[in-house]
Amino acid sequence: MLHLPPGVLAALDVLATSVLIYYLLLLIRGTRAVQIMLGLLTLVAVMAVANMLHLVVLKTLLQYLVLGTAFTLPIVFQPELRRALEHIGRGELFHVAQEEEGDAVDLERVVDALARAATILSRSEIGALIVIEQQSGLQEFIESGTLLEAKLTPELLLTLFTPRAPLHDGAVIVRGERIVAAGCFLPLTEAMWLDRRLGTRHRAAIGLTEQTDAIALVVSEETGNIAVARGGRLSRELDDEERLRKVLRACIHATVPTRNRVEGVVAALRQRLRVERPRLRHRRSVGESSRG
Numbered sequence: 009m010l011h012l013p014p015g016v017l018a019a020l021d022v023l024a025t026s027v028l029i030y031y032l033l034l035l036i037r038g039t040r041a042v043q044i045m046l047g048l049l050t051l052v053a054v055m056a057v058a059n060m061l062h063l064v065v066l067k068t069l070l071q072y073l074v075l076g077t078a079f080t081l082p083i084v085f086q087p088e089l090r091r092a093l094e095h096i097g098r099g100e101l102f103h104v105a106q107e108e109e110g111d112a113v114d115l116e117r118v119v120d121a122l123a124r125a126a127t128i129l130s131r132s133e134i135g136a137l138i139v140i141e142q143q144s145g146l147q148e149f150i151e152s153g154t155l156l157e158a159k160l161t162p163e164l165l166l167t168l169f170t171p172r173a174p175l176h177d178g179a180v181i182v183r184g185e186r187i188v189a190a191g192c193f194l195p196l197t198e199a200m201w202l203d204r205r206l207g208t209r210h211r212a213a214i215g216l217t218e219q220t221d222a223i224a225l226v227v228s229e230e231t232g233n234i235a236v237a238r239g240g241r242l243s244r245e246l247d248d249e250e251r252l253r254k255v256l257r258a259c260i261h262a263t264v265p266t267r268n269r270v271e272g273v274v275a276a277l278r279q280r281l282r283v284e285r286p287r288l289r290h291r292r293s294v295g296e297s298s299r300g
Contacts, residue, residue, distance in 0.1 A: 048077060113184045118160060119256045122182075125165035126227055126234050127249045135229030136169040137179040137209045139194070140260055144220035146181055153178050153192030160185050169227075179212065179224075195219065197240070206242075213237035223259045 055070040122138060129136045139146065154175060158164060160182055168190050169176050178191035196208070197215035213224035218240035226235045226242075233245040236255050246252040 048074070051077070115257065115260060118182070118185055118260065119253050121160050121162050121165070122225060122256055123249050123253045125162040126225055126252060128162070128166060129169060129227045130232045130234050130247065133229060133232040134169055134171060134227065135176075135207075135209055136165070136225075136227040137194075137213060138165065138225040139179050139181045139192075139213075139216060140223040140225070141181060141183045141188075142221045142223065142260075144222060146183075146216075146220065146222060149179075149192050149194060149216070150181055150189045153181070153189040155189050156187050158187045160187050179216075199240070210235065210237070210242060214240055214242055217241075223256070225256070 051070060051074055055067060055074060058067040058070060118140075122140070126136065126138070139149075164187060165180065167173070168180055168187075175191035179194050180190045181188050181192055194212040195215040196211045197218055199214065199218075202211065202214070207228065207230070209226050209228070213226045213235075214237050216222055217224055217237045221239075224237040226237060227233075228235075234247060234252060235245060236243045236252075236259060238259055243255065246255060
């Protein structure tokens with residue numbers, strides 16, 4: 009049996025635990041579990057503050073809330089746990105693909121591609137369901153379809169939703185300026201207030217937007233009407249392309265990666281320093297001339 013000093017064993021224990029936590033975080037990245045974890049950590053932080061300030065009632069209430077949340081975690085994280093077990097079973101736990109951060113999203117280009125494709129599909133009465141990812145990750149739904157990682161263009165959207173095409177039945181998921189996957193399966197809403205004339209696409213769009221902050225663009229196959237789902241609500245028919253552009257522009261958030269934000273701040277500071285330096289030199293020259 010191999011005997012190691014206690015310090016070495018403790019270091020190996022911390023290192024192995026850190027590596028395991030790191031790869032588990034990679035597994036849940038891009039899913040709704042990230043927001044749930046942030047919410048749970050916020051509750052724990054507020055409970056710690058309440059404990060420091062001796063707020064007995066608030067601390068007790070938060071303790072019961074965190075305890076109840078801990079019991080529901082296996083149910084809430086069921087998709088993520090299933091993904092983790094599948095990766096472990098395939099021996100892919102330590103081969104999680106890391107996504108590269110792209111450039112800032114061109115909102116006008118995304119809106120133009122979506123509006124043009126939806127208008128053409130509406131005129132042809134071809135059904136379509138396009139999901140635009142926002143802050144909530146949609147990785148579990150992306151994995152249910154066929155991965156594409158293709159540039160977002162109206163022509164590609166029209167090709168994907170062509171009748172009898174292999175991927176025309178499912179949903180297309182858009183992330184930034186790219187089509188991530190097609191033929192994806194979405195959860196159906198269980199709301200009883202919906203019109204019975206609404207088809208599966210509309211119910212899937214409402215079901216997904218009930219659970220996430222994604223935006224769903226739906227084109228009816230029966231009537232050709234265009235609708236936008238957000239927050240579990242379905243908009244009225246948007247047959248006018250310009251009106252559709254305005255709605256999409258108002259709903260879609262042009263997210264900028266954190267790295268680009270930091271680089272933008274650094275560039276702004278550099279530019280400001282370059283502007284300020286001549287002024288400082290000018291002030292020095294004026295002071296020297298006044299002294300002389």
